[in-house]
Amino acid sequence: MAEDHGAKKAGGAFFLVVAAGRGARAGAGGPKQYRELAGRQVLTRTLRALLDGAAGAKALVVIHxxxxxxxxxxxxxxPDDVRARLFPPAFGGATRQDSVCNGLEALAAFGVGDDAAVLIHDAARPFVSPGLIARALEAARDxxxxxxxxxxxxxxxxxxxxLRIVATPARATLRGVQTPQAFRFVLILAAHRAVRADGCREMTDDAAVAEWAGHCVFVFPGEAENVKLTTPEDFLRAEAKLFNELADIRTGQGFDVxxxxxxxxxxxxGVKVPHDRGLVGHSDADVLLHAITDAVLGAIADGDIGAHFPPSDPQWRGASSDQFLRHAVERVAARxxxxxxxxxxLICERPKVGPHRDAIRARIGEIMDLPLDRVAVKATTSERLGFTGRQEGIAxxxxxxxxLP
Structure with a gap:
């Protein structure tokens, strides 16, 4: 019996995201849907855009x-509430057409109703807007x-x-077609099943499958910004677009002892460094993560670590400081x-930081979801001056x- 994911809803909305391709035209670096785009994988951005754009909708991703x-x-x-709206992934086939059919069969097994609207979308289109999603849902239902x-x-x-020109089609009759392509679930599932049973050649999109099955397919307004990332140049333009949208640049500073x-x-x-002494603090006393947390909170003018995690609260006694930094990162994302x-x-005489620097950078990058080249960690002494010079502590x-937008 199929697992119940709450799919049986009259008029429900579902996304089928096609992410099983290899993306060879995008150049070296693995499947394009998993490549980073301004610090986030393309598929991450696509799923967030889709599920934020349709309240209550669920999604199934077809993967290799x-x-x-x-x-x-x-x-x-x-976020947990967004991830909860994902079905377990389905596995793709030899062609995109096979992958979509496999995904539709998986949705059917999860109990998606005949009258549901299903929007089939390319994983490599992360800039889909709420307005476009709304028009797609309306087209599927109407x-x-x-x-x-x-x-x-x-x-x-x-x-x-x-390469001899044989015709010049009237431009007014032509459209460049995008995704999400929108269908009543029973219609597109039956069409894909019929194409598979007939052994038809690969068709370039799901509209062609529906047309082959004898259905009328209508065009609704797409968006020029809803580009499909295909080549290395597409990724460069997409990076520039995302950075231009985050034009409010802030700097925050943090200090801890x-x-x-x-x-x-x-x-x-976030790295356990052997030493003949420990650091004293209410939490795990990770002086470096505390300073970084305050720097992030300061950049968005959102108080300091003590305001969010009061040392008077016993639940933070001995707590791992990575959760403080993750909280600060989430505050930025919420904006x-x-x-x-x-x-x-780091300012200290001992322990020597150099042997642990790469591990520390990697751990901070992991906590903050940042690539290594965006995390710099340095160390210095105070030339035996002051409390750090006397080896009384670390700053x-x-x-x-x-x-920010």
């Missing part, structure tokens, strides 16, 4: 059988089958095998922003650069 780990990494950054189209601005020539006490290690940047760079400095300074 080899990509389960990549898929899990892509959905991990999604027309049974609809696709977003944009007017063709160039003159189109039909050519023969020898902890004294030495009894112990056999210190926590620095629609992202962290562009972290620059932090840390941090700067955070944040981009």
């Amino acid at each position: 059988a080899d990509d389960r780990d990549l898929y899990e990494a892509a959905i991990a950054p999604l 027309k049974g089958a609809g696709v977003p189209g944009v007017a063709v601005v160039d003159t189109i020539k039909q050519v023969a095998e020898d 902890h004294a030495f006490g009894n112990g056999d290690h210190v926590w620095l940047g 629609g922003g992202r962290i562009a760079h972290i620059d932090a400095t 840390a300074m941090a700067m955070a650069t944040v981009r």
